[in-house]
Amino acid sequence: MRGEAILPFEKPWIMFDQLLTTDLQSLPETISIKNISSSDMFLIGHFPSYSIFPGMLLVEGMKQSAQMWLSQGDGTQAQKWIEKKIKARFLLPVGPGDQVHYVFKKKIEDHDDDEQVITIHAEGWVKESKVIQVTLSLCQEGGG
DSSP states (O other): OOGGGTSSOOTTSOOOSEEOOSSTTTOSEEEEEEEOOTTOGGGTTSOTTSOOOOHHHHHHHHHHHHHHHHSOSSSSGGGTEEEEEEEEEEOSOOOTTOEEEEEEEEEEEEOTTSOEEEEEEEEEEETTEEEEEEEEEEEETTOO
């Protein structure tokens, strides 16, 4: 499933290429991919002699993938989840020619103030190396 179908963005602002799972809502985990190309506009000048894909754009790709995963495919639910907290740890640089596999696991929590929070633990992998790990806490829009 492609991001343009559900998210309120268009290329080049979609930061992942494909969500690999088709039955999104019922699974406790999913995978999406991001292909890093040498012609990617975000690599220009970052850095001229050694191109590195910006880490915050990896985080954005994970966030967008999570929004896709939480949506029901009709575009309505994708915009109802907002980020409450994001924790990221960058482990290795990602550059041209890399294909990043984002692996997600979710946990649904209910809080005392009737706010539902979904915590998603995500890791980004290039081949057999973990390059990033992120924890996203999302709540329904209008809650806490």
